[in-house]
Amino acid sequence: MRFDDVDGMRIATFGDGPRLVIAVHGITASLMAWGAVGRRLPEDWSLVAMDLRGRGHSAGLPGPYGLPRHAEDVLRVAGHVGAGPDTVLAGHSMGAYVAALAAARRDFARVVLVDGGLPLPLPEGVDADEELEATLGPALARLDRTFESADAYVEFFKAHPAFTGRWTAEAEDYVRYDLTGPEGALRSRAVPEAVREDGRWLRVEADRVAAALAAIKSPISLLRAPRGLLDQDTGFHPEPLAAMWAARLPGLTDELIPGCNHYTILFDERCASTVADRLTSGL
Structure with a gap:
């Protein structure tokens, strides 16, 4: 893994191959979310992941935030690394929405939406901030907490329903990378304001997400986990929603990856290997 800087934005490259995947992480995550997938790519591929502004080692980049701003950053990184028409663009969770916005502006060989990217309209009469607290409440609470040590932060994540009994070395690397601050008062690098602004936009x-999906000329692959953010039975994108969009977008293929939840689709060895294969196979 090699680190670089693009206008203050931290990027990392996994692998040494000449063919490129550019990958975008989720709403409270970091570039390390893609480590397990990046290490499982074929030898002739590399994966470039970035810390979005307000996250990871790009936390100091200023707002405004919002998904269109992140899409601009993705395209700037694509230019920096010399992305060409054979480059694949991927995003997980919120990153899938960012990828859709970026791919509406520039063609890629393939756009891979990993458990995200399909519009989630706000129910009529529901307040956006109330909905945000309902869906992201546990994640937002984590951002306001401090931890005595890195080990305490790791144990906190191990107890998360999505990771219970599914912990991996890559998950631990991801968690430890996220920490900043002095010993005894460690906290997540993610900026709460950025998370709230992005969640509200979403x-x-x-x-705007629907319009971006319709504007994408590249083939789109949707990879879904059957289980949700808390390992519940209903996934982030249930079957009826995926089927509706597959029928609406002729260029979209939909695949369920068994045995994964919203997080382990990137961290579980078998799931990450499947994602790596779908990113690169047939190109």
């Missing part, structure tokens, strides 16, 4: 701008 819920109130569903029409």
